[in-house]
Amino acid sequence: xxxxxxxxxxxxxxxxxxxxxxxxxxxxxxxxxxxxxxxxxxxxxxxxxxxxxxxxxxxxxxxxxxxxxxxxxxxxxxxxxxxxxxxxxxxxxxxxxxxxxxxxxxxxxxxxxxxxxxxxxxxxxxxxxxxxxxxxxxxxxxxxxxxxxxxxxxxxxxxxxxxxxxxxxxxxxxxxxxxxxxxxxxxxxxxxxxxxxxxxxxxxxxxxxxxxxxxxxxxxxxxxxxxxxxxxxxxxxxxxxxxxxxxxxxxxxxxxxxxxxxxxxxxxxxxxxxxxxxxxxxxxx
Amino acid sequence: xxxxxxxxxxxxxxxxxxxxxxxxxxxxxxxxxxxxxxxxxxxxxxxxxxxxxxxxxxxxxxxxxxxxxxxxxxxxxxxxxxxxxxxxxxxxxxxxxxxxxxxxxxxxxxxxxxxxxxxxxxxxxxxxxxxxxxxxxxxxxxxxxxxxxxxxxxxxxxxxxxxxxxxxxxxxxxxxxxxxxxxxxxxxxxxxxxxxxxxxxxxxxxxxxxxxxxxxxxxxxxxxxxxxxxxxxxxxxxxxxxxxxxxxxxxxxxxxxxxxxxxxxxxxxxxxxxxxxxxxxxxxx
Numbered sequence: 001x002x003x004x005x006x007x008x009x010x011x012x013x014x015x016x017x018x019x020x021x022x023x024x025x026x027x028x029x030x031x032x033x034x035x036x037x038x039x040x041x042x043x044x045x046x047x048x049x050x051x052x053x054x055x056x057x058x059x060x061x062x063x064x065x066x067x068x069x070x071x072x073x074x075x076x077x078x079x080x081x082x083x084x085x086x087x088x089x090x091x092x093x094x095x096x097x098x099x100x101x102x103x104x105x106x107x108x109x110x111x112x113x114x115x116x117x118x119x120x121x122x123x124x125x126x127x128x129x130x131x132x133x134x135x136x137x138x139x140x141x142x143x144x145x146x147x148x149x150x151x152x153x154x155x156x157x158x159x160x161x162x163x164x165x166x167x168x169x170x171x172x173x174x175x176x177x178x179x180x181x182x183x184x185x186x187x188x189x190x191x192x193x194x195x196x197x198x199x200x201x202x203x204x205x206x207x208x209x210x211x212x213x214x215x216x217x218x219x220x221x222x223x224x225x226x227x228x229x230x231x232x233x234x235x236x237x238x239x240x241x242x243x244x245x246x247x248x249x250x251x252x253x254x255x256x257x258x259x260x261x262x263x264x265x266x267x268x269x270x271x272x273x274x275x276x277x278x279x280x281x282x283x284x285x
Numbered sequence: 286x287x288x289x290x291x292x293x294x295x296x297x298x299x300x301x302x303x304x305x306x307x308x309x310x311x312x313x314x315x316x317x318x319x320x321x322x323x324x325x326x327x328x329x330x331x332x333x334x335x336x337x338x339x340x341x342x343x344x345x346x347x348x349x350x351x352x353x354x355x356x357x358x359x360x361x362x363x364x365x366x367x368x369x370x371x372x373x374x375x376x377x378x379x380x381x382x383x384x385x386x387x388x389x390x391x392x393x394x395x396x397x398x399x400x401x402x403x404x405x406x407x408x409x410x411x412x413x414x415x416x417x418x419x420x421x422x423x424x425x426x427x428x429x430x431x432x433x434x435x436x437x438x439x440x441x442x443x444x445x446x447x448x449x450x451x452x453x454x455x456x457x458x459x460x461x462x463x464x465x466x467x468x469x470x471x472x473x474x475x476x477x478x479x480x481x482x483x484x485x486x487x488x489x490x491x492x493x494x495x496x497x498x499x500x501x502x503x504x505x506x507x508x509x510x511x512x513x514x515x516x517x518x519x520x521x522x523x524x525x526x527x528x529x530x531x532x533x534x535x536x537x538x539x540x541x542x543x544x545x546x547x548x549x550x551x552x553x554x555x556x557x558x559x560x561x562x563x564x565x566x567x568x569x570x
Contacts, residue, residue, distance in 0.1 A: 006456065108400045110420065110454035115393045135395065136455070143456040169395035170421070171291065171428040 001088040002078055006097075006144050009090050013051070013145065016087075021048035025147035027138060030054040030091075031071040031192035032080050035182040039151040040084050042179050051145055052081050054091040059098070059109070060133030071195050090145070097140065112139045112170075114162045118254055122158045122245060122267050123278065134159055135166050142174055150174055155181045155189050157265060157280040161254060181279070183209065189279045201273040204240045208268050211236050211246065212281040215266045219283040224259045229266070244269040244276070251282055286373040287363055291382075291429050294375050298336070298430065301372075306333035310432035312423060315339040315376075316356040316477035317365050320467040324436040325369050327464050331434055337366050338426055339376040344383070344394070345418030356480050375430070382425065397424045397455075399447045403539050407443045407530060407552050408563065419444055420451050427459055435459055440466045440474050442550060442565040446539060466564070468494065474564045486558040489525045493553050496521050496531065497566040500551045504568045509544045514551070529554040529561070536567055 003009045016023060024047030026039045032054075043050040054077050061067035074091055081089045095102065098109065112135040118124070119131045142150065152160045160178045167176055182190045187209035188202060197205060211233045218232050226248045233246050249256055251265040262284020269278045288294045301308060309332030311324045317339075328335040339362050346352035359376055366374045380387065383394065397420040403409070404416045427435065437445045445463045452461055467475045472494035473487060482490060496518045503517050511533045518531050534541055536550040547569020554563045 010458075107402050110400060110451045111398045112455070113396045113398050115395060117392050140454075140456045143458060146458065166395045169425075170397070171425045173295075173428060173431065 003088055003090050004092055004096065006092065009051070009088065009144060012088055013049075016049045017146070022149070023047055023145065023147040024050045025141065025145045025150045026050065026052045026086075027141050027150065027152070028052060028054055028077075029056045029070065029192065030077045031073050031195065032077045033182075033190045033192065033194075035153050035155060035190035037080070037084060038182050039153060039179050040081065040086060042177060043149065043151050044085050046149055046177070047147075049087045050085070051088045051090055051147065052077075052086050053141055053145070054078075054089055055097065055137070055141075057097075057133060057137040058094050059136060060130050062127055062130065065127070066193075066196075069196075071192055090141075097137070109136070112136045112166065114166055115169075118158070118162050118165055121249070121254060122247060123269060124158065126244060126269075131159070131162050135162065138163055139166070139170075139172075142172060147174055149177055151177045151179055153181065154178050155191065155279070157251075157267060158254065161252065164252075187213070189277075191277065193275055193277065196275040197273055201275065204238075205270075205272045205277055207236055207238075207241050207272075208270055208277055208279040209281075211268055212266050212279055215248070216281050216283050219260055219264075224261070226256075226258055226260055226264075229260060233268075240272065242271040244271065248283070288373050288375050289377055289381065291377065294336070294373065294429060297373055298334075301334045302431070307434070308332055308430065308432040309335045310426065310430045310435045311335065311337045311371075312426050312435065312437070313337060313339055313362075314341045314355065314477065315362045316358050316480065317362045318467075318475045318477065318479075320438050320440060320475035322365070322369060323467050324438060324464050325366065325371060327462060328434065328436050329370050331462070332432075334372045335370070336373045336375055336430055336432065337362075337371050338430070339363075339374055340382065340422070340426075342382075342418060342422040343379050344421060345415050347412055347415065350412070351478075351481075354481075356477055375426075382422070394421070397421045397451065399451055400454075403443070403447050403450055406534070406539060407532060408554060409443065411529060411554075416444070416447050420447065423448055424451070424455075424457075427457060432459055434462055436462045436464055438466065439463050440476065440564070442536075442552060443539070446537065449537075472498065474562075476562065478560055478562065481560040482558055486560065489523075490555075490557045490562055492521055492523075492526050492557075493555055493562055493564040494566075496553055497551050497564055500533070501566050501568050504545055504549075509546070511541075511543055511545055511549075514545060518553075525557065527556040529556065533568075 024043035056070050078089050111132050113132045114135050164176050186206050215229050246268045248264050248266050251263045264283045267280045309328035341355050363374050396417050398417045399420050449461050471491050500514050531553045533551050536548045549568045552565045
């Protein structure tokens with residue numbers, strides 16, 4: 001079932017809720033890959049009914065980002081969902097979500113704004129307002145679908161942490177399930193943005209997971225000083241990869257520590273062929 | 286039933302919802318008066334079950350405002366609610382709502398932020414961040430109670446307009462019901478802050494409603510130029526009343542117009558004996 005209107009989705013869901021069936025939501029921006037598929041599978045296992053939303057959310061893109069260029073493959077996404085037992089794909093237009101003639105600005109839209117302590121670092125530092133856009137659209141989707149569970153990938157770890165924080169702060173009656181990163185054979189974390197990369201770029205991009213794996217290895221060998229752990233990355237870097245950040249923070253609070261522990265997580269962002277890629281790894285797993 | 290814990294309230298409500306009973310929420314800061322009572326009555330008429338929340342919300346007060354001084358009369362509030370058929374009074378502590386050791390800052394709390402076009406005027410101009418605090422706590426209460434209807438007084442007209450905007454923008458599945466201002470015989474709009482006034486102060490405070498009534502009279506007589514309508518207030522003012530604002534805006538969008546129409550609303554805020562009082566009137570009713 002492909003649904004484009006908010007009211008139609010609500011009508012579609014109503015009998016399931018009346019029947020006390022559990023409902024899972026997998027919010028996506030489409031261009032679905034095996035990472036998304038793992039979310040869908042987790043949702044199918046846990047819930048009676050599964051809704052996948054496919055919506056490239058304009059308000060989470062900055063003015064110089066890839067909103068227009070972002071891959072849109074709704075037909076393939078829909079078929080993949082149907083083949084994997086999804087009950088409904090919700091794919092609204094920007095106008096359906098934000099009103100006709102909407103202007104992307106906090107002059108005229110109510111925003112849900114996660115706290116600075118969670119957004120003034122990592123992706124939030126270069127993508128100002130990004131997580132306000134994410135939390136706002138996720139909050140809207142939560143209110144539209146009213147699921148029991150919502151599934152997010154750990155690839156976007158900061159997003160997952162911020163959404164868990166939003167749910168706690170606003171008492172949203174939904175359980176957030178984080179699902180492990182899915183990687184290609186070489187280690188590259190799956191991402192819809194990998195489509196922008198050439199074959200050679202994909203090889204260069206292996207650097208991200210190699211740096212993270214090496215940090216984890218060093219941590220397991222007993223190095224806990226965060227600066228030392230970060231320094232182990234230098235030998236991997238080359239001119240084809242532009243490092244945006246490499247940080248080690250607490251997995252739940254994103255707090256900075258001088259010494260890593262099992263709950264620490266290493267986060268990396270790089271540009272390869274102009275494409276911004278991110279990855280992360282928990283040190284204590 | 287007096288309930289102080291979020292989880293207890295959710296447990297209390299669960300069977301009503303399972304039974305498809307409609308649920309009304311009347312969010313208040315306590316110090317209940319006949320204005321609140323009119324909200325409770327409207328809720329009782331429309332809903333099978335009614336929850337009144339009594340919570341003086343710290344994050345909607347500025348550093349120099351009356352958070353500590355704000356009247357707290359829970360015992361009387363509770364009795365009034367029980368006498369008027371309320372099913373449950375929800376009165377959480379600040380710690381229950383914001384966590385132990387919470388600090389009032391957007392460094393560490395997810396906020397719901399209404400748009401600037403609705404907050405950069407009237408009360409929002411002098412009370413910076415006030416409506417962020419209001420929307421955040423109302424959003425939390427909505428997620429905790431999940432009512433079908435929520436009732437707000439038109440006395441706080443800007444608040445009512447902003448909450449309706451929030452509900453629309455975030456697709457919150459709750460219908461907002463605005464209820465008319467309740468006034469004392471002389472015309473003074475009921476407010477918990479009237480308790481701060483002396484007998485003489487109460488007389489001086491009649492000015493607010495007199496100015497508004499006169500503006501409405503002039504509008505009905507054919508004056509539609511907004512500047513002219515506002516100027517009619519000058520003859521009423523005296524040294525015992527400090528005017529903060531007097532504005533005429535659209536009742537739904539708070540847009541400024543040069544010419545008033547039936548959907549215009551006059552808003553006034555004054556200080557009397559240091560007490561900040563507000564009132565408003567729709568011109569076309």
